[in-house]
Amino acid sequence: MGTLGYIARKVGAALLTLVFVMALNFFLFRIAGDPISQLTRSARLTPADQEALREDLGICQPPPGEARCSVIGHAATFPAYLRETLTGNFGVSVQSGDKVTTLIAERFWRTLLLLGLGTVFAIVIGILIGIRGAWKRGSFFDKSTLYGSMTLYSMPEGWLGMLLILLFGSLLAIFPSSGFQSPGNLSGFDQVADIANHLFLPVLVLTLGYIGEYAIVMRASLLEMMGEDFVQTARAKGVPDRLVRRNHAVPNAILPTFTLVFLSFGFVVGGAIIVESVFSYPGLGQLTYQAINTQDYPVLQAVFLISSAAVILFNLLADILYGHLDPRIRSA
């Protein structure tokens, strides 16, 4: 009962947040950002196209004799906006004329691949560094990784990417510095190797960008755990150091780090946008970068909605998982 109620509460909160994001999106793009002038800006869309698009998306029709809709006129189109958005209709890209949904669908999995690899590496390596640093507190390893973590944390990711391209891509020419795969038809193992080769630098930047934060938090959390009574007890009864660490301290110290991992997911999504832009990696981030520079509002709006929805979903999963891992918070 308690568990079900907890999950229901979290799902409800996530849905409310989603509604808020959609309302914000509607306000920003349909009211503040005058959609009619956005449509007329594009040279690729003929007036007839624009009219069809307005009809299709349910954008407000200005009253005769006026250039734009009133706020109330716009607000009346909110149900139509909700309907189109929920059915996945985001209109067409002002730049290319393609459907926004198609553009996103063909790039989505590449971003997922980059994000997934970067996050997993950052978490695993960050946590391992944090554990070792805390366990050997004050050692050379601890001090150097702590300062290293702080420096990495202070580094703008985009700049780090540029630096690595300069070093590995241009100067040493070991790794390709842009794109997802080489032109030409490769297949099987060759293709996988080629993609891995292209992924190496962007994944490295994402990993380095977030390792520091995870290592610092894991270290602090484990240091706190080491003062706890149950760790002292385990030591007092003669459990070997290695086992105290593995079975008593680390499992409890990992929880706060997990919270951070989930909370910072929104930042990692942002990081992926930067990294993709710098490496011309054909994912959602590069799409965003191009949309900014061509003022392609339909694409920007869709990316904003989808990335927000992804982060909300991820947070919901985290909450449910967290409630399972740490039953104490279910009642809070």
Add this chain to the structure above:
Amino acid sequence: MDTSTTPTTEVLDEPRLPTKTPSARRITWLRRRRALAGYWRAYKRNKQGMIGLVLLLIIIALALLAPFLFDKAQIGVSTSTGERLAAPSSSNWLGTDKFGRDIVAMLAYGARISLLVGLAATIGTMAIGAVVGITAGYAGGKTDTFLNFLTNCFLVIPWIPLAIVLVALMGRGVWNIILVIAITSWAGTARLVRAQALTVKERTYVERARALGAGDWHLVSRHVLPNVFPVLFSNMVLAVSLAILSETTLALLGLGDPNTVSWGTMIGDSFEAGAIVAGYWWWIIPPGLCLIAVTLSFTMCGYALDEILNPKLRQR
């Protein structure tokens, strides 16, 4: 830290003698000065904090002295006299960019804008966060439920997509960028402040002040705010680094102010001009190193302050 006793009552209780009784205001100031001196002594013992502070002072000095050291014309797109994209030499220590602007002069002037963005955006962030957090924590009830919901929404929405959308709609002026950074980053502060306000509200001295007839404004400004401030302050120093990095991120995405020179726009310009492929390392590397220096110094100061101002951490 302890401002629980209202200074005016202290003095009123004393017999009115013609001797030089210090005024209530003076007593308060003396106490504050003693507290500050104590904090400074604790801060001086923190090695990391002192390194950060010295680094920060050097950067601030560079920013303040920029007009005395370098001719402002050298950082203007049309007024600079240098050769375009020149490699480092004796006349341009770190070379020039694609407009022939001297990189060293740009770094010095850029420090001003980067620091301005960092500080102003942080003040905005803290102001919104403090107002929302204190109102939610202090008022409670429906106000709290609503503000808490709003805070949670802004915590979840990924900041870069939101910031991109806002800057794209509002325009790329430096003050717009500052505003956008504040709008996208206040939620964490609000949550922290709300939690602190909730605990302060329940303390007995607040109850006592209320029993003595203190109004809401008095309670918030004299009791809640001073107790929330230490949390706010150490959070604030850390937020400056984040704000400066945020500006860089936006500049890299082509959303920097095209009319000002900051470390962020330098990196953004070099990226846009294809400096990586062309190998103009002198245009890319220096602003990044400056950014690391400034964010690292703020982070180090922030951690040190956190240890001193949050007694819970100090005991560890």
